[in-house]
Structures are given as structure tokens and as C-alpha cells.
Amino acid sequence: MLFNSFSFAAFLPIVFILYWVLGKERLRSQNILLLGASYFFYACWDWRFMFLLIFSTLLDYFTGLKMTESKNGRSKKFWFWLSISINLGFLGVFKYYNFFADSFADAIANFGLQVNPWTLKVILPVGISFYTFHGLSYVIDIYKNRIPAEKNFIDYSLFVSFFPLLVAGPIERATHLLPQIKKARSFDYSKAIDGLRQILWGLFKKIVIADQCANYANMIFNHSGEYSGSTLLLGAILFAFQIYGDFSGYSDIALGTARLFGIELLRNFAYPYFSRDIAEFWRRWHISLSTWFRDYLYIPLGGSKGGTWIKVRNTFIIFLVSGFWHGANWTFIIWGLLNALYIMPSIVFNTNRSNLDTVAQGKTFPNLKEFAAIILTFGLTVFAWIFFRANSVQHAFNIISTIGSESFFSIPQILPVKLFLLLALFLLIEWNGRMEQYAIAKFALSWPKPVRWGIYYGLVLVIFFFAGAEQQFIYFQF
Amino acid sequence: MKKFVKYIILFILPIILLAVLFEVLIRRIPNDYGYKKSYLDHHANEVSILFLGSSHVYYGINPKYIKSSFNASYISQSFDYDLEILKKYGNQWTHLKYIVIPVDYFSFYGRLENSPEAWRAKNYRIYYDINTDHKIFNSTEILSNKLDINLSRLYNHYLKGENDISCSSLGWGSSYKSINHKDLVKSGATAAARHTAKDNLQYPTNLHLLDEIIAFAEHKHIKVLLFTSPAYKSYVSHLSKKQLNTTLSTIKKLNTSHSTIKYFNLLQDSSFHAQDFYDADHLNEIGAKKLSLKMNVLLSKI
Numbered sequence: 192m193l194f195n196s197f198s199f200a201a202f203l204p205i206v207f208i209l210y211w212v213l214g215k216e217r218l219r220s221q222n223i224l225l226l227g228a229s230y231f232f233y234a235c236w237d238w239r240f241m242f243l244l245i246f247s248t249l250l251d252y253f254t255g256l257k258m259t260e261s262k263n264g265r266s267k268k269f270w271f272w273l274s275i276s277i278n279l280g281f282l283g284v285f286k287y288y289n290f291f292a293d294s295f296a297d298a299i300a301n302f303g304l305q306v307n308p309w310t311l312k313v314i315l316p317v318g319i320s321f322y323t324f325h326g327l328s329y330v331i332d333i334y335k336n337r338i339p340a341e342k343n344f345i346d347y348s349l350f351v352s353f354f355p356l357l358v359a360g361p362i363e364r365a366t367h368l369l370p371q372i373k374k375a376r377s378f379d380y381s382k383a384i385d386g387l388r389q390i391l392w393g394l395f396k397k398i399v400i401a402d403q404c405a406n407y408a409n410m411i412f413n414h415s416g417e418y419s420g421s422t423l424l425l426g427a428i429l430f431a432f433q434i435y436g437d438f439s440g441y442s443d444i445a446l447g448t449a450r451l452f453g454i455e456l457l458r459n460f461a462y463p464y465f466s467r468d469i470a471e472f473w474r475r476w477h478i479s480l481s482t483w484f485r486d487y488l489y490i491p492l493g494g495s496k497g498g499t500w501i502k503v504r505n506t507f508i509i510f511l512v513s514g515f516w517h518g519a520n521w522t523f524i525i526w527g528l529l530n531a532l533y534i535m536p537s538i539v540f541n542t543n544r545s546n547l548d549t550v551a552q553g554k555t556f557p558n559l560k561e562f563a564a565i566i567l568t569f570g571l572t573v574f575a576w577i578f579f580r581a582n583s584v585q586h587a588f589n590i591i592s593t594i595g596s597e598s599f600f601s602i603p604q605i606l607p608v609k610l611f612l613l614l615a616l617f618l619l620i621e622w623n624g625r626m627e628q629y630a631i632a633k634f635a636l637s638w639p640k641p642v643r644w645g646i647y648y649g650l651v652l653v654i655f656f657f658a659g660a661e662q663q664f665i666y667f668q669f
Numbered sequence: 670m671k672k673f674v675k676y677i678i679l680f681i682l683p684i685i686l687l688a689v690l691f692e693v694l695i696r697r698i699p700n701d702y703g704y705k706k707s708y709l710d711h712h713a714n715e716v717s718i719l720f721l722g723s724s725h726v727y728y729g730i731n732p733k734y735i736k737s738s739f740n741a742s743y744i745s746q747s748f749d750y751d752l753e754i755l756k757k758y759g760n761q762w763t764h765l766k767y768i769v770i771p772v773d774y775f776s777f778y779g780r781l782e783n784s785p786e787a788w789r790a791k792n793y794r795i796y797y798d799i800n801t802d803h804k805i806f807n808s809t810e811i812l813s814n815k816l817d818i819n820l821s822r823l824y825n826h827y828l829k830g831e832n833d834i835s836c837s838s839l840g841w842g843s844s845y846k847s848i849n850h851k852d853l854v855k856s857g858a859t860a861a862a863r864h865t866a867k868d869n870l871q872y873p874t875n876l877h878l879l880d881e882i883i884a885f886a887e888h889k890h891i892k893v894l895l896f897t898s899p900a901y902k903s904y905v906s907h908l909s910k911k912q913l914n915t916t917l918s919t920i921k922k923l924n925t926s927h928s929t930i931k932y933f934n935l936l937q938d939s940s941f942h943a944q945d946f947y948d949a950d951h952l953n954e955i956g957a958k959k960l961s962l963k964m965n966v967l968l969s970k971i
Contacts, residue, residue, distance in 0.1 A: 197812060211670055378673070380670075380673050381670055383673050384673070384676075387677075518749045644680065647680070648683075648684075651684065652816075655816045656815075656816045656817055657815075657816075657817065658816065
């Protein structure tokens with residue numbers, strides 16, 4: 192069940208009404224309802240993988256309890272590593288086994304030996320990277336004595352499986368989400384309206400921006416050999432907007448949906464394409480994953496303590512793992528390493544925290560220096576996206592070499608003028624709302640209701656105008 | 670909560686009313702599916718030769734040249750819809766002597782619902798009263814087409830007086846004109862790639878459906894003519910040998926096990942030349958006349 196589908200449009204109001212009819216006095220019933228709805232939502236993808244989700248939930252729930260009950264460090268350590276290894280084992284088997292088997296066969300072939308690796312013919316269970324990371328953070332937090340184990344199985348299961356975040360995040364933390372699940376929630380009109388507004392903006396980003404950019408980006412990347420350097424660069428830029436519209440649109444819908452149920456999820460995007468350097472970009476892009484890696488990998492590895500060499504090493508490790516997290520393909524690994532290289536100067540010269548505020552705060556336009564920094568950062572990001580989008584490393588290098596050829600100076604073979612206008616409008620709205628959690632959070636709030644509603648109707652109309660066949664969200668494959 | 674529900678209803682109501690209005694207006698636009706159904710509703714008992722199948726027949730056979738025939742085929746119409754059309758008029762086929770169905774390179778490997786033309790499935794439900802799936806999308810015009818397409822249909826019909834009927838009075842698709850022909854070499858490669866299946870998951874179901882069509886015909890004492898449509902050499906040269914051979918051997922088996930069916934392979938028929946094709950796998954009006962006359966001769970042989 193996709194967020195941009197009519198089945199979800201029917202599912203959400205039903206769950207919403209039932210949920211609030213139960214009322215805050217029946218917190219347990221509300222949580223059971225949300226859990227049942229979440230399992231139904233997941234089963235709509237593929238009911239067989241429900242067992243994996245439930246097993247993963249049971250594993251972390253029981254190992255969490257066992258760790259808390261452990262009277263000595265050894266026993267605690269046992270349960271901890273049992274959970275970690277099984278969680279990572281599942282992830283490894285479903286997501287990475289074929290990659291390693293094929294890579295091994297390719298490596299062996301270089302020595303003139305032929306092996307036919309046994310590969311798995313199963314599809315990747317949707318959301319496995321996300322719910323596994325939920326479980327891992329929970330188990331690590333218990334092991335590190337940051338939180339006690341959750342005793343209520345329903346509450347814990349809901350933390351793992353809450354449907355707005357189940358298939359593509361944001362990657363939640365037990366410290367943030369579990370207290371909200373356990374606390375009585377009362378209906379708040381302004382929050383519910385805010386949630387709907389964010390859903391509307393998320394749908395606009397997905398259907399109008401991402402899907403329209405995808406039409407051109409897919410055409411250009413899938414037939415890259417037929418296009419000039421300038422067209423391929425355009426394809427990479429359009430992919431940059433596609434992936435942003437797609438994933439941040441998904442996150443907006445997830446956050447807005449959760450808010451309808453009185454639950455606040457972690458923010459996942461904060462206008463990353465207005466970043467002035469790569470460090471700022473990574474504080475604004477897929478925030479829940481970046482902070483997850485920071486808290487559960489970078490800091491345990493020593494973080495920024497221990498000198499420049501340790502910082503450089505740890506930074507490379509988290510970007511490498513981050514690339515690998517996205518998928519079992521060398522293209523993602525190079526994408527991760529490329530970002531590590533980009534960020535390296537700021538790590539070495541300790542300038543990675545120089546842009547903590549929002550660009551041009553309190554001003555209408557950025558100054559020339561800020562503008563140049565935004566363009567440079569965007570350019571570097573677009574270059575890295577080529578690896579992310581390409582089918583193989585060779586494909587990416589072919590694209591880059593064509594971009595670097597004389598044909599770069601030709602007029603692109605594809606010039607989607609209407610899409611350019613749409614993107615310009617989109618960037619304008621995003622720029623205008625860059626201080627808010629999402630671009631239209633405060634937009635026109637002080638204007639008369641008929642005007643405001645007119646804007647919302649306009650957005651609905653544009654969404655329907657561009658809506659075609661339901662398009663999968665990119666991050667579902669991770 | 671009451672305030673929230675009140676405003677949501679107030680906000681959504683105009684959208685729903687507008688959607689219903691659009692749906693009603695679009696459904697009133699005459700189209701090929703509605704026309705074919707209406708024709709069969711009134712004339713099924715007069716038809717003695719019925720053509721079914723996909724675009725190869727829709728554009729390739731003009732019933733004008735074949736007495737008492739009707740072309741009930743349509744773009745991407747797969748065996749399941751062919752069967753449903755037969756069953757729908759089951760008792761009205763009082764004069765039906767021959768059913769002509771193309772068994773092409775892709776016929777066993779795909780179905781309308783799994784093709785890029787899946788959006789057409791709603792037309793069978795809305796205009797033919799045929800339900801082969803239960804998707805809500807296939808029950809409405811507004812949910813199964815993009816808004817801009819629907820708006821242009823409304824504009825073209827209600828403001829310009831045009832309709833969506835593109836077939837002749839006997840169901841032949843007349844829009845593939847020789848003067849607008851496509852690049853035969855390029856279209857051959859792309860069509861072959863589009864028709865080459867990634868797997869054979871649909872094969873058993875499609876074979877079963879064709880069996881059912883044959884059983885239906887046998888029960889009614891109707892003869893079945895199966896044929897593989899003519900195609901240009903650029904299309905044939907790009908076909909997967911495995912898929913083609915499986916298709917041909919399946920037809921051969923069917924042909925030997927049923928006395929009521931007859932099969933003709935026209936895939937590389939030498940009487941069709943470049944000027945007969947609109948693109949590498951569809952005939953134009955010249956080719957359609959040629960195939961229709963040929964079909965007349967073939968039907969007289971069985």
C-alpha cells in the first residue's frame with residue numbers, strides 16, 4: 192500500500208476515525224488498533240514477510256528483557272550479541288548475500304577460476320533496513336543502560352511497526368517514540384490540520400516534483416548512450432530533484448500521518464539543497480539515518496576524539512557503511528566514499544560545524560558568497576548522485592566521461608520547459624519556507640480562509656493533474 | 670474533533686462533487702468499447718464470423734471485406750477478455766460459425782492487466798460490463814486516467830463536438846494510415862523487445878484460457894481459426910527464438926488435439942511487404958485489406 196495510492200486514502204481515514212473514537216481513555220486499545228493497522232499495512236506489501244517482521248520484533252523484545260534481567264555483564268553481553276548478530280544476519284542474508292556471492296565469483300574469475308555461486312531468489316523484504324535499525328538502536332540503548340527494556344509487548348511492537356515509518360523511516364529511537372506511545376494522546380485540532388498540510392505538501396513533492404523529474408531522469412539514465420553530455424548533466428540534476436522530492440515527500444507524508452494520531456516523528460529533511468557545504472548537507476539530508484550512524488557507529492568508534500586521523504578514519508567508515516546500507520552495489524559504496532571525500536577538508540580543518548544556522552536567516556535572498564556555496568555544494572551532490580542512480584560503476588563512468596566531452600557545450604536534447612518552471616516554483620516555495628519544518632507549514636496562515644483554501648485546492652488540482660500510475664518510492668528498495 | 674471533521678467534509682465535498690460530475694460526463698462520451706458492446710447487444714445473433722484478439726487484428730482485419738463478420742478485438746485485448754466477450758453473448762451467437770483469434774508471439778506471455786495498457790481494463794468494466802479483476806481503479810474513468818487526458822477528452826467532446834470512436838461501423842481500427850507510417854526498422858526492435866517476456870508466469874493461465882475458448886466453441890459447434898499475424902522482417906528478426914518456438918509448438922499441439930480448430934502461420938507471409946505495414950507489427954489500411962481478403966479465402970477452406 193503506497194502513500195500515494197487510493198487504497199491508502201481509504202485506509203487512513205478509517206484508522207483515523209476508529210482511533211479517535213476509542214479516545215485517549217483507551218490508550219491500550221488505541222495502540223492495539225495502530226499495531227493491527229500497521230500489520231495490515233505491511234501485509235498489503237507481502238504477507239509472507241510479516242513473519243520476519245514479527246520475529247525481529249520478538250527477538251529484540253525478549254533480548255531486551257533478558258539484558259535488563261541479567262545479573263552479570265557476561266549474560267548481558269550474550270543477549271546483546273545474540274540480538275545484534277541475528278538482526279544483522281537477516282539483513283546480510285536478504286540484502287547482501289547475493290552481492291557478496293557474485294563479487295566473490297567475479298574476484299575468483301580474475302584468477303581464471305569459474306564458480307557458479309548459489310544466489311537467493313527472493314525479493315528484499317520491504318522496510319527491512321528500517322525496522323532492523325529500529326531494533327538495533329533499541330537493543331544498543333538498553334545495553335548501554337540509556338533506557339530500560341520495554342515490558343509491554345504491544346507498545347514495543349508498535350514502536351517497531353508503526354505504519355507511517357515502517358517501510359521507509361524516519362528511523363526512530365526508542366527514547367523518542369516509546370514515551371509517546373505510552374502516553375495518553377488527545378486530539379489536537381491545529382496539529383491534525385498541520386499533519387494534513389504536511390501530507391498535502393509531501394504528495395505534491397512526490398507526485399508533482401519527483402515523478403515528473405523521474406520521467407526524464409529515467410529516460411536519460413536508461414538510454415544514456417544516446418544523449419549528449421549536457422543532456423546527461425540535466426538528467427543527473429533532474430535525478431537530484433527526483434530523489435529529494437521522492438524521499439522528503441515520503442517523509443512529509445509519514446510525519447503528517449503520524450501527527451494525525453498525535454505522534455511526532457523525527458524530522459528527516461531540512462532543505463538539504465540550500466546547504467552551503469557538504470557537512471551541512473549531511474545535517475539536513477536523511478537526518479534520522481545520519482544521526483543514527485553518528486550515535487551508534489561514529490561515536491562508539493571514538494567519534495571526534497583522538498585526533499585528526501581517528502576522525503578521518505571514522506568519517507570514512509560511516510560514509511562507507513551508509514553507502515552500503517543503501518544497497519548491495521558498488522555504485523552505492525562509491526557514492527558513500529565520494530561524500531566522505533567531499534566532507535574530508537572540513538573534517539581535517541575543523542570547519543564542519545561552521546554552517547549550523549539556516550542560510551540567509553532573516554533575509555530574503557542569500558548573498559553572493561552563500562549563493563556560490565549553495566551552487567557548489569549542489570554541484571558536488573549532483574555528481575555523487577550519478578553513481579547512486581547509475582546501474583553499474585561502468586555506467587556511471589560512461590556518463591561522467593560523456594559529460595566531460597565536447598557535447599557538454601551543446602544544447603541538451605531534452606528541454607522540459609514546463610518542468611523547469613515547476614521546479615523554479617517549487618524551489619521558491621521551499622526557499623520561502625526554509626525556516627519551517629516543511630515549506631508550507633506557515634504559508635498563508637494569516638491570510639483569509641477562502642484564499643488559503645484556494646491555495647490548498649490549487650495544490651490538490653496540480654497533484655491530480657500530474658497523478659498517473661502509482662509510482663513506487665525510491666527508498667522502499669533500501 | 671467535530672470542528673476537524675466538519676472542515677474536512679467541507680473541503681472534500683466540492684472535490685467529490687466535481688469528481689462525480691467528471692465521471693458522469695466522461696462516461697457519456699461515445700467510445701470504441703461502448704460502440705462494440707452496443708453493436709453486439711443488437712447484432713450478435715447476426716454475426717457469423719467473429720474476430721477477437723489484440724491490436725494486430727483490430728488494425729489488421731477489416732470486416733467490410735468479409736460477409737457477416739464483426740471485429741470485436743481491441744488494443745492489448747488478451748485471451749481472458751476474448752473469453753468474457755464470447756461468454757457474455759453466449760446465447761446470442763445463434764449464427765456464429767467461425768471465431769478467429771490471433772495467437773501471436775506474445776499471446777501466451779502477457780495479459781492486459783500486466784501490460785503498459787493496463788489502464789484499458791476499466792473500459793471493459795464500465796462499457797462492456799466485464800469484470801476480470803476487482804481493482805477499484807478499473808471501475809472509474811477519473812481514477813484510471815490522468816486528469817489532463819480526461820480534461821482534453823471533455824474539451825474535445827463537449828466543446829469541439831468530437832467523440833472517442835476510432836473504429837469503423839464493423840469494429841475495424843482505421844487510424845493506422847499508410848501515410849503516417851512509422852520507421853519499420855526501429856519499431857521492429859522496440860516492439861519485439863516489448864513483446865519478449867521476462868518470464869513465463871502467464872503461460873499456463875493463457876493456455877488454459879485459450880483451451881476454454883476452444884471448449885466454448887466446440888460446445889456451440891463453432892469452428893476456431895487461429896493464426897499468427899503477419900509482421901515485418903525487422904520485428905521477426907528480433908524475436909526470441911525460445912518464446913516463438915514455444916508459442917508455435919503450443920499451437921501445433923492444440924491443432925492436433927482439436928478437430929474444430931485450424932491454424933495458419935502468417936508471421937512471415939511473403940505476400941505482405943513494407944508498404945502494407947503501419948509499423949513493424951501492425952498493418953495499415955492497405956495491409957488490412959490484403960489480410961482481410963486472405964482471411965476470407967482461409968475461412969472458406971475450413
